[in-house]
Amino acid sequence: DTAVSQTPKYLVTQMGNDKSIKCEQNLGHDTMYWYKQDSKKFLKIMFSYNNKELIINETVPNRFSPKSPDKAHLNLHINSLELGDSAVYFCASSQSPWKLPTNEKLFFGSGTQLSVL
């Protein structure tokens, strides 16, 4: 009954490769997010989608491209991987259509640890 699931859990790859991380939520939520957690545990938002529409693109390099085929899925594709992309990537979701203030809590997946060699 995993609410927010992302795959794979671990991803080890060479510099220059292209990789994808998939995320799915079965909570019926309208909004989904990608966060990046660096080695110092700092968690930073990358993207958010509301019902398949891009809401936030937080100055992320063009090599990162999110894709939302439907509101239950938000995948992250990364081109030409670099050493600095090594981090843990978290998918998350929240319930309501995005309006302010939301006072919504986020539900997180268990993370994808990406290691670029």
Next chain:
Amino acid sequence: SQQGEEDPQALSIQEGENATMNCSYKTSINNLQWYRQNSGRGLVHLILIRSNEREKHSGRLRVTLDTSKKSSSLLITASRAADTASYFCATEIQGAQKLVFGQGTRLTINP
């Protein structure tokens, strides 16, 4: 520097003691939330306090919010070994469509 900053960065206490973690932020907020992250896992929501609230309780958790000082504290009473985790504060910034996280406090409960 970041919107949310936790203090201390690491805290180690004995089981049964109380643990207090602090969070400071810079801009006006709609709400402030606390999350827990166990090692190798995703974040789990603990409690949300709105900008017009000053204190909130949930089980052994007590959160305070002082908007004049732009700070919040999370108190965990009667700590247990299972409370060992990293604790993050997150702020929903007014006018911004995002939740901004701090760097977390790593809490270790020693048996």
